[in-house]
Amino acid sequence: MSEQDTFEDDLLYAITRAGEGFHTEQAPLVAGGLDRGRRRWRRRSAAAVVGGAAALALVGTGAVYLSGSTPAGTALVAAGSGSASGSASGAAAGSASPVASASASLPVITGEEVLATLQALLPAGRGTKGSGHGTEPSGKPGAAPLVTANLVFDDGKGEAAVGISVGRLAEGDPGRAENTCPDKKYIPYDACTATTLPDGGSLTVFQGYEYPDRRVDIKWWNATLVGKDGRRIELSEWNAAAEKDSPVTRATPPLSAEQLKAVVTDRSWERIVAAIPVPAPVTPRDTGKEYGQEEILSITAELLPAGLTETETGGQAGFAAFVVNDGKGKSLVEINVQDWSRDPERGSIFAGAEQLPDGTRVTTRKTPGNPVMWTVDTLRPNGLRVVISAFNSGTQHTPATRTAPALTVDQLKAIATSPEWKLKK
16 A cells, blocks of 8 residues: 555544555546545545546545645545445344443454355355455554455356455444445446435445446446444455456456345344444534535536536535536536635645735646646635636546636636635634
């Protein structure tokens, strides 16, 4: 794992709780960020690069974080939607609720037991190269055990990598509620369903790709169950013998959407879930002083040039994204609005930036690639930071559909520096 990946994982853990490095070309940067993002999504997150060496979006943690500490410079991190929940959130796990500090009283589930449970739920076929990790201590002080199993499965139609993880989400963890299909502007896929189950849990079944740019046609299919009691069971499969760096061995992964659902909702996981310590409750992040998605969209709608209308909207606290079309093709626009008044590093990030008469500092970037990204990043004297980007495509991962973004740099600057944005006290 690279230093950048380590930073991003630590950040994800710090603000709420699936690499390649940065490149000067936009296309590999976007692909690399999305690859890292899907790895995180398998652990509770979905991710996407907002583009350029200066912007990184992590979608799925229920929080928004802007940072200037990444090696590439100023990073724009926007959290959004995540995975889903499931039906097997029964009383066995919900009532066996010892706090994490009482984990010594829980039974130990071995990795072999986890692997055997997974194998018993798979259709007829041969499993090889299996391994598992049970509820043994993870080695990190205070960390919950990492319960997983992986194997190469062959039903006679070709080898396929299959892996499962089982864990618990703390009470108050945003992941309990954020179990939806990812935004197609960031994560491409063929099919995805998000269902609320009769017991109050939720289930997402996703059929997409390991690489968003399809440079290798490895398919990644996934089912994630989040129970009402906080259990999280996630099953992934590929149409290759390994997640990466392995040739495609079959047309599709072996388990259908219904079979994925059947595995993660099976009651065989009850005893394993019950053996995982219940994490201490977490206090949800206070977003009361942040601009909500709808607030941002309302303001930007009034600031857009005449004739442009917001479509395909999305986002969360502090972040919004939408698509505009001036008749020359779709153009994705993203905007972050953040309070940086308490960040001691904010001045250094904008060193050498243009300074407006009111003291607002402004940087502009035109990041090459396919698609290209134009960005205006602003910081006001009171610490309000507004960053806006536009692409010459309707998504981050599809080729350009027009010669330039629908908004010029001057128009982006006008939106970002508008007096409509005010620091919330």
